[in-house]
Amino acid sequence: MSTFLFNDIIVGPIRSRRMGLSLGINLLPTKIKFCNFDCIYCECGLNQPFTNSIEKELPSQAQVMEHLTHALQTMPQKPDAITFAGNGEPTIHSEFAQIIDGVIELRNTYSPQSEVVVLTNATQLHKINIVNALQKVDRCMFKLDSAIPETISAINQPANKDFLSNFVRNIQSFKGKKIIQTMFLRGLVNGKTIDNTAYVEIDALIEVYKQVQADEVFLYSIQRDTPIVLETVSKEELEKIAERMRNAGILAHIS
Numbered sequence: 001m002s003t004f005l006f007n008d009i010i011v012g013p014i015r016s017r018r019m020g021l022s023l024g025i026n027l028l029p030t031k032i033k034f035c036n037f038d039c040i041y042c043e044c045g046l047n048q049p050f051t052n053s054i055e056k057e058l059p060s061q062a063q064v065m066e067h068l069t070h071a072l073q074t075m076p077q078k079p080d081a082i083t084f085a086g087n088g089e090p091t092i093h094s095e096f097a098q099i100i101d102g103v104i105e106l107r108n109t110y111s112p113q114s115e116v117v118v119l120t121n122a123t124q125l126h127k128i129n130i131v132n133a134l135q136k137v138d139r140c141m142f143k144l145d146s147a148i149p150e151t152i153s154a155i156n157q158p159a160n161k162d163f164l165s166n167f168v169r170n171i172q173s174f175k176g177k178k179i180i181q182t183m184f185l186r187g188l189v190n191g192k193t194i195d196n197t198a199y200v201e202i203d204a205l206i207e208v209y210k211q212v213q214a215d216e217v218f219l220y221s222i223q224r225d226t227p228i229v230l231e232t233v234s235k236e237e238l239e240k241i242a243e244r245m246r247n248a249g250i251l252a253h254i255s
């Protein structure tokens with residue numbers, strides 16, 4: 001199925017169900033996805049072998065500032081959100097913390113009503129400068145698609161196999177608002193059935209949401225093309241899962 005890469009540093013704006021009118025910032029290369037996960041549903045496609053020079057393809061802080069200034073100055077309608085997303089994991093950019101400071105400054109100058117939002121897989125929260133940067137933004141949405149290590153390996157294929165224990169520890173100590181987003185899907189991948197809507201999966205997720213004291217969780221399913229064929233979970237099913245979570249005291253939304 002056809003996936004796509006963002007072809008610039010600034011993308012959009014696009015209408016997003018969660019963010020409203022959202023102007024995207026892509027801190028990753030434009031010709032290849034660069035991520036320490038390799039999610040089977042990633043709309044940017046599956047990882048290709050990284051070269052040693054890939055870091056050189058990332059935009060500099062100065063380029064990001066220049067492109068964002070231009071976009072904010074020329075947009076006919078200011079965005080509801082300035083959202084870090086793009087062709088991979090934004091927090092692996094070596095200047096991420098400085099870029100956050102610069103983006104907040106530009107937002108304050110040109111579009112004070114816009115939220116600064118970061119979508120992240122939460123893998124860099126062992127670094128104090130990343131935590132400090134994320135605690136400055138208006139909304140930080142952490143990815144957690146399963147609370148069972150085997151399912152995480154199958155869905156997200158993280159580079160670090162200790163992802164779950166690190167996630168729990170780091171989100172527990174995170175001082176900002178704890179918003180978690182969870183993608184639900186089913187599929188047959190390499191002869192193995194994957195279904196994170198199963199009862200045992202939801203129980204495990206509820207347990208981890210509680211352990212980390214999540215403020216809110218957003219549940220969603222596949223909305224765009226994926227690199228391999230996967231089954232979308234219907235709104236009705238998502239609503240049932242959300243209801244179970246709400247009954248367990250979790251503030252769960254469908255998005």
Ligand code: SF4
Pocket residue numbers: 035036037038039041042043044086087088089121143
């Ligand atoms: S974390 Fe995001 S960018 Fe990375 S593989 Fe998963 S969906 Fe794609």
